[in-house]
Amino acid sequence: MLEILIHGAVSSAIYAMLAVGFTLIFGVARVLNLAHGSFYALGAYGTYVLTAQLKLPLLPAALLAIAFVAAFGVVIERVFVRPLRRSQLAVLMITLAIALVVEQALFLAFGSEYRNVPAFVDRKFTIGHVDVGGQRLLALGVGFVAIATLWLFIQRTRLGSAILAISQDPVAASYMGIPSDRIFSIVMAISAGLAAAAGILAGPFLTVQPTMWLLPIVKAFAIVVVGGLGSIPGSILAALMLGYAETIVGYLISTSWTEIVSVAATLLMLVVRPAGFFGRRAAF
Amino acid sequence: MSLLEVSGLDKHFGGLYAVRNVSFTLAKGEIVGILGPNGAGKTTLYNLLTGFIAADRGRIVFDGRDLRGLVPHRIARLGISRTFQLCRPFIGMTVLENVIVGALGTAGTNRADLDGRARALLASVGLAGKEQLAVDVLSYGDQRRLEIARALAAQPTLLLLDEPFAGLGSGEIADLATLIRRLHAEQGLTVMLIEHKLREFMRLVQRVIVLDFGEVIAQGTPDEVVRHPAVIEAYVGRGNEALVERPDAA
Amino acid sequence: MMAGKRLNLAGAAVFVAFMAALPLVFDSRYLIGVLTVSAIYGIWAVSWDFMSGLTGRENFGHSLFIGVGAYTAGFLNTLFGVSGWWSLPAAMAVAVVFALVVGLPTLRLKGPYFALAMLSSAVIMQRLMLIFWEKTGGEEGINGIEPLIRSQLGFYYFVLGTLVALTALLLALARSHWGLVLRAIRGDEATCQAAGLNVTFYKIASLVISAACAGAGGAIYAHYQQQVSPQLFAVVTSITIITMVYVGGMASIYGPVGGAILLVLLTELLRNFGEWRLMIYSCTLILILFFLPNGLIAPTWQRIRSRLGRRR
Numbered sequence: 001m002l003e004i005l006i007h008g009a010v011s012s013a014i015y016a017m018l019a020v021g022f023t024l025i026f027g028v029a030r031v032l033n034l035a036h037g038s039f040y041a042l043g044a045y046g047t048y049v050l051t052a053q054l055k056l057p058l059l060p061a062a063l064l065a066i067a068f069v070a071a072f073g074v075v076i077e078r079v080f081v082r083p084l085r086r087s088q089l090a091v092l093m094i095t096l097a098i099a100l101v102v103e104q105a106l107f108l109a110f111g112s113e114y115r116n117v118p119a120f121v122d123r124k125f126t127i128g129h130v131d132v133g134g135q136r137l138l139a140l141g142v143g144f145v146a147i148a149t150l151w152l153f154i155q156r157t158r159l160g161s162a163i164l165a166i167s168q169d170p171v172a173a174s175y176m177g178i179p180s181d182r183i184f185s186i187v188m189a190i191s192a193g194l195a196a197a198a199g200i201l202a203g204p205f206l207t208v209q210p211t212m213w214l215l216p217i218v219k220a221f222a223i224v225v226v227g228g229l230g231s232i233p234g235s236i237l238a239a240l241m242l243g244y245a246e247t248i249v250g251y252l253i254s255t256s257w258t259e260i261v262s263v264a265a266t267l268l269m270l271v272v273r274p275a276g277f278f279g280r281r282a283a284f
Numbered sequence: 285m286s287l288l289e290v291s292g293l294d295k296h297f298g299g300l301y302a303v304r305n306v307s308f309t310l311a312k313g314e315i316v317g318i319l320g321p322n323g324a325g326k327t328t329l330y331n332l333l334t335g336f337i338a339a340d341r342g343r344i345v346f347d348g349r350d351l352r353g354l355v356p357h358r359i360a361r362l363g364i365s366r367t368f369q370l371c372r373p374f375i376g377m378t379v380l381e382n383v384i385v386g387a388l389g390t391a392g393t394n395r396a397d398l399d400g401r402a403r404a405l406l407a408s409v410g411l412a413g414k415e416q417l418a419v420d421v422l423s424y425g426d427q428r429r430l431e432i433a434r435a436l437a438a439q440p441t442l443l444l445l446d447e448p449f450a451g452l453g454s455g456e457i458a459d460l461a462t463l464i465r466r467l468h469a470e471q472g473l474t475v476m477l478i479e480h481k482l483r484e485f486m487r488l489v490q491r492v493i494v495l496d497f498g499e500v501i502a503q504g505t506p507d508e509v510v511r512h513p514a515v516i517e518a519y520v521g522r523g524n525e526a527l528v529e530r531p532d533a534a
Numbered sequence: 535m536m537a538g539k540r541l542n543l544a545g546a547a548v549f550v551a552f553m554a555a556l557p558l559v560f561d562s563r564y565l566i567g568v569l570t571v572s573a574i575y576g577i578w579a580v581s582w583d584f585m586s587g588l589t590g591r592e593n594f595g596h597s598l599f600i601g602v603g604a605y606t607a608g609f610l611n612t613l614f615g616v617s618g619w620w621s622l623p624a625a626m627a628v629a630v631v632f633a634l635v636v637g638l639p640t641l642r643l644k645g646p647y648f649a650l651a652m653l654s655s656a657v658i659m660q661r662l663m664l665i666f667w668e669k670t671g672g673e674e675g676i677n678g679i680e681p682l683i684r685s686q687l688g689f690y691y692f693v694l695g696t697l698v699a700l701t702a703l704l705l706a707l708a709r710s711h712w713g714l715v716l717r718a719i720r721g722d723e724a725t726c727q728a729a730g731l732n733v734t735f736y737k738i739a740s741l742v743i744s745a746a747c748a749g750a751g752g753a754i755y756a757h758y759q760q761q762v763s764p765q766l767f768a769v770v771t772s773i774t775i776i777t778m779v780y781v782g783g784m785a786s787i788y789g790p791v792g793g794a795i796l797l798v799l800l801t802e803l804l805r806n807f808g809e810w811r812l813m814i815y816s817c818t819l820i821l822i823l824f825f826l827p828n829g830l831i832a833p834t835w836q837r838i839r840s841r842l843g844r845r846r
Contacts, residue, residue: 389730
């Protein structure tokens with residue numbers, strides 16, 4: 001029982017980091033970015049390269065990887081997404097194509113065997129009567145702090161208000177002199193950085209291979225649909241639900257069934273309440 | 285025999301009433317106008333009548349049928365057609381194709397010569413010769429005519445027009461008003477009309493219903509309604525009645 | 535206008551004759567194989583275009599219908615010894631069921647969400663095939679499916695014939711009132727409803743038709759390759775088909791046939807580049823989205839046609 005509680009929390013934290021970024025860029029730019037999973041993958045692979053091949057210590061490598069992925073995200077937004085922003089479907093296609101290109105590039109560079117991303121914490125801790133890997137606890141902690149920081153940032157700073165303004169009404173926001181284009185880039189950087197961080201934290205205990213971008217996207221989409229597109233609290237809540245649902249299914253049935261949970265949840269939610277729990281903009 | 289009976293219609297969004305206790309009837313063959321300041325609930329009323337939104341309370345009976353709970357395309361097939369405030373032609377298709385699609389929904393088994401019927405409709409609204417044009421190249425006035433042709437293609441008994449004069453110059457407005465009058469006379473169409481451009485509007489309609497904040501504040505002939513204190517107050521505020529010029533000239 | 539139609543027919547006839555004659559001129563098993571595969575992809579691409587091209591609701595999970603069609607044929611053949619001629623309609627039926635189950639809740643969603651929901655469904659089916667590996671053969675899939683037609687050339691002509699018949703049928707539908715409604719739905723759904731059209735019905739129906747054709751293609755594929763694997767459900771399959779449609783010309787119905795052939799040829803030519811193939815594919819898609827959003831094949835044919843028309 002305690003095991004489920006802890007592991008569920010860890011999963012939820014990782015998912016929340018993925019989903020919040022995904023929903024943020026959607027809320028602000030109306031962009032469903034299918035390359036979001038690639039940020040996750042690149043975070044993990046980037047850290048691997050910096051530590052294993054360039055022999056950097058872990059923390060600087062991780063931070064560098066996050067910075068690189070954030071920059072990559074901004075480049076994608078500027079070069080590929082912005083010109084096509086009029087058509088949501090075109091953006092979907094191009095980000096999917098980019099995700100495939102990244103997958104192929106990773107495959108060509110690193111092959112398909114699993115790579116090793118070193119963990120920050122190697123020890124195991126014992127909470128109650130349960131053994132938990134330190135890395136997992138770290139993931140939980142960092143996830144929590146990162147999202148709390150983001151939430152405070154959006155609620156308390158001017159930039160945060162600008163972001164909220166644009167997500168409510170892009171035209172009015174631009175009339176108020178808010179530089180939407182620059183904000184999109186900033187939000188994309190945040191979104192990509194969060195996803196990369198998730199990849200780095202989860203890398204040590206989840207698989208690192210070129211196709212690792214697809215499932216996170218399916219799950220991020222599920223979370224965002226259930227929580228409500230564009231709603232950060234919704235994504236957090238849904239991430240918790242999904243994280244725990246998967247953990248419970250994993251314990252009760254088998255781990256192979258866990259992915260089904262997210263898609264089943266998506267389809268169910270779309271049937272029952274397409275706006276999600278807190279969505280202001282419905283998916284229809 | 286009333287064609288449309290609306291009683292006690294309520295609709296609220298969140299805490300706000302968009303439409304409140306609205307009741308009125310339409311007799312067959314009338315041209316009735318709906319007036320009201322912006323946000324008064326006029327388009328919401330249309331959305332309720334055509335099934336795009338579900339009312340919270342109240343009854344809508346059209347030609348003896350209860351419309352509550354019916355989806356828009358069923359209501360359209362029963363004989364109610366509408367236009368929208370902003371022209372919404374089917375982009376990527378020609379003028380003729382737009383009208384044919386308008387007819388398809390209600391054509392049922394009578395699919396013979398949809399092409400011919402569409403051309404006749406286009407001619408009657410003054411768009412003859414423009415059948416093969418793509419809708420994006422039409423002028424706004426022509427787009428309006430297309431909207432009306434498309435709405436008529438569904439062979440309605442009741443036509444709901446939402447600000448048909450918006451965006452048109454005075455000459456075009458006069459032409460459109462003449463067209464509506466002619467259609468009404470020739471086909472016995474019952475017409476309901478939301479408008480802000482008062483001059484033509486007052487000459488066109490036989491009866492006016494005035495909405496403000498979702499409620500009916502006045503009903504009557506154009507003359508009666510224009511002098512009605514509640515209406516004047518709604519438009520210019522209390523205490524400012526003296527500002528209003530009496531509309532003596534017709 | 536009449537001249538246009540006649541030119542279209544002439545063009546189609548020339549194309550079909552060319553495709554039929556190729557294997558007779560170049561007696562190569564390899565070539566026939568490539569042509570057969572491109573014809574199967576053509577079936578998949580045309581069926582995608584009919585629904586997604588016309589209504590603008592891009593379906594990112596077309597591989598779902600392909601996969602269930604292929605697996606249905608595989609199961610029926612290997613488990614129950616059912617001949618290919620029966621598995622084809624069975625595959626179509628199963629694909630239709632899936633189209634209804636997934637389509638009904640998701641078609642009322644806006645474009646991107648429908649696309650992603652379909653994508654998710656395909657991914658899940660892929661997972662399910664792996665989870666139930668005992669029944670489905672897991673990564674290996676089902677092997678030892680009987681070929682539909684023993685003769686390689688015969689099989690090719692069968693697939694080519696199916697492709698032509700299907701394209702003609704869907705083209706006719708697209709040019710009819712049905713197609714008008716689908717295009718109007720692309721334009722403005724609410725107005726269609728206000729005009730009395732049951733939009734949901736049309737969307738579901740076109741998805742069902744698209745799925746049935748894709749499923750049939752999947753079954754044919756199963757009997758051709760004589761094996762099916764979960765890879766059929768992969769995102770790559772769906773994206774490849776979408777790329778083919780973009781190259782061919784969205785909503786043209788006939789364009790994707792050319793797109794399919796071109797891309798399969800490209801794949802074969804790039805075989806030497808082995809691992810770089812998929813990369814080149816994806817980059818091609820990106821380039822097309824930016825520079826040739828109307829495609830290559832259909833606009834080219836339209837230009838040829840208008841030039842031929844002028845000479846007369």
